[in-house]
Amino acid sequence: MAKMTMKEKMARNCMAYLLMIRKVGAIAIKQQFSTLERKETGHIKNFELKRFVYHIMKTLLLFLTTLPLLVCSLNVLFYISAIAQSHIPFHNTAINILLERGHTVDLVIARYNEMVNIYYPKGVRRNYTFGYEDSNYWSKNAMHLYNIFEMKPTPWAEFSGFDDAAFELCEIAVRDPNLLEFIKHGQYHIGLSSDYDPCANVIMHAAGVPARASMIPTPMFQQQVLNAGLPSPASLYGTCLYPKTDDSFIRKMFDLLRHTYNVNFVAPKMMARYNGLLKKTFGPTFPNVEEIERNVDLVLVNSNEIIEKQRPISHKIKYIGGMGKKKAKALGKEFDKLLDSALKGVVIFSFGTQVPTKKVPIEIRKNFVAAFKKFPDFLFLWKYDNATMDSELFRNAPNVHRVEWLPQTDLLGDHRVKAFISHMGLNSFLETSAAGVPVLSIPLFIDQHHNALNAASLEVGVIVDRDKLTEKNLISALDELLNNPKYxxxxxxxxxxxxxxxxxxxxxxxxxxxxxANNPGLHNILNLPGAELSPFWYYSVDVLLVIAVFVLLSIFVLAKILKIVSSWITIRSKSKSE
Known part of the structure; x- marks a missing residue:
């Protein structure tokens, strides 16, 4: 293991020193205060003097516990891939947590999606943003994410269009000398990357950031599973984008073929592209992308063990879903009055920030209203872009209310809310799970199918396919969710x-x-041995080949022996007959 520098040793010991000072000081003051309390009340002046000394000691302790924070403060880099609007609050929550703990935070923002509104906390020290030369690149190449009822990505190569977009943006990044200089100048103790592509970890490695962590706003994608070396047989596990849905033979065969294709053809091909770019940019001795990705120190996942399908795991993977969760507040008068008007309860309905109501075909909107009208004892609150839109559609639906804004956290925390109709974005899934509200899942894209299946397997939700949003299917799903107490x-x-x-x-x-951050090289301890093995060695193909050869030779020798014995018996039989 590499020898630590003096700076690294100081950083490692700093937190331990702070905790020691706090504990020892708190014990000393507690003992002194207890002694003072036991003094006789007659010695007033002496007691007041000692109480004054006590306050001096308390102030000194505050100073001693604050001083190490100045020394212990970490320089942290967030390398954020700006892909979806819902990812920004997740990162900002993490940034605020570290800022509140006295650390210094800088940002690098790789702008994939020009439609994302980027904002960040005021306490951020420096930031650097870069993106495509074409300012409308994302809207031209990823519109299937915004017309989700019209266009579908191919189920064979997982999001291959994103791989090309990621590589193009990485080319821009590695050829930008100002970006590398920005990171080097920050003298970071640790860097956190979105890790939807390897570029962030590559550039942080090139800039000499000593510790790196993946911090993804979604459940683990296939690249995190592969890089961590997690066992993931296709017979048991799908992927975040294409989760396992049933155990039929046809489905299992398709899952196995797709898994084999992506792991052994798509992923190596992409890594070869990155390696070619990096060797050309940083020189032939620069490590392979596979090694850099494998050697991240932590994988911080925006999910929760309780709602994820259980799987073999690594100690470097930490679940942080629900971080910065807000407490539900009392509802305002308007919403409180609406909820009180419901006889049996309230159902809230939202497709999140990325799917405006106008993108939902009018026929599907009609089906929703028709289905809601079949449950007159329940009040439906539907987050609508424009509360005056489609007035004719809602004319005879008194139990359906359009609202342009939903206080989702506060509503989910109210006992009168009985169900949530959701696209199953991860933040919504985490929120409704923590609140204990059953969910009618209508997954639209990316990880939402994965989340919906997890909810269904836990029997806290039912699923309606986005391509089968008929009135009949919606009524059936709502009836099951609202009238079956198990959910x-x-x-x-x-x-x-x-x-x-x-x-x-x-x-x-x-x-x-x-x-x-205080223990650089943590991956040397936490990496799973299987992460470094190719499929040939991982599955002991060499041993299986030897066994196969031995079996074949044994069969061959046995066949020869049987043939000789058979010939000998035939000859003996002929001799006796003559």
Whole structure:
């Protein structure tokens, strides 16, 4: 293991020193205060003097515990891929947590999607943004994400268009000397990357950032699973983009073929492209992308163990879903009055920030309204872009209300809300799970199918296919969700498990980031051995080949022996007959 520099040793010991000072000082003051309390009341002047000394000691302790923060403060780099609007609040929550703990935070923003509104906390020290030369690149190449009821990505090569977009943006990044200089100048202890492509980790490695962590706003994608070396047989696991849906023979065969194709053809081809670019830019001795990606120190995942399908895991993977979760507040008078008007309860309906109502075909909107009218004892609150839009459609639906804004957290925390109709973005899934509200899932794209299947497997939700949003299907799903008590009961169980989990997300996040920053090279300890093996060695193909050869030779020798014995018996038989 490489010898630590003096700076790294100081950083490692800093947090331990701070904790020691706090503990020892707190004990000393507590003992002194207890002694003062036991003094006789007659010695007033002496007691007042000692109380004054006590306050001096308390102030000194505050100074001693604040001083190390100045020394212990980490320089942290966030390398954010600006792909979806919902990712920005996730990163900002993490940034605020580290800022509140006294650390310095800088940003590098790789602007994939020009339609994302980028904002960040005021405490950020420096930021650097870059993007495509074509300012409308994303809208020209990824419109299937905005016309989701009209266009579908291919189910064979997972999001291959994104791979090309990522590589093109990485070319821009590695050829930008100002970006590399920006990162070098920051003298960072640790860098956190979105890790939807390898470029961030590559550039941070080139700039000499000593510790790196993946921090993804979604569940783990296939690249994180592969880089971490997690066992992932196609017979049990799909991927985040194309999760396993059933165990039919045809489906299992298709899953196996797709898994084999992506792992052994698509991924190596992409890595070869990156390696060619990097060797050309940084020289022939620059490490391969596979090695850099494999050697991240942590993988911070925006999910929760309770709502994920269980799988073999690595100690470097930490779940931080629900970090910075807001507490539900009392509803305003307008919403409170609406909820009180419902006889049996309220259902809220939102497709999130990326799917405006106008993108939902009018026929589907009609089907929703018709289905909602079949449940007159329930009030439906539908997040609508424009509350005056489609007035004729809602004319005879008194139990359906359009609202341009939903206080989602506050509503989910209200006992009168009985269900949530959602596209199943991860933030919504985490929120409704923590609140204990059953969900009618209508997954639209990316990880939402994965989330919806997880909810269904936990029996806290039902799924309606986005291509089968008929009135009949919606009525059937709502009837099951609202009238079968198991969904409400299971949702409450999951909520309790999430809220009482010993390791809460925020603490896991900052403790492990600080730990990794103060212990560079953590991956040397936490990497799984299988992560470095090719399929040939991982599955012991060499041993299987030897066994196969031995079996074939044995069969061959046995066949020869049987042939000789058979010939000998035939000859003996002929001799006896003569």
């Amino acid at each position: 409400q009961e299971n949702a409450q169980i999951i909520s309790k498990m999430m809220n009482q989990k010993p390791e809460q997300a925020e603490k896991v996040f900052y403790e492990w980031v600080e730990y990794a």
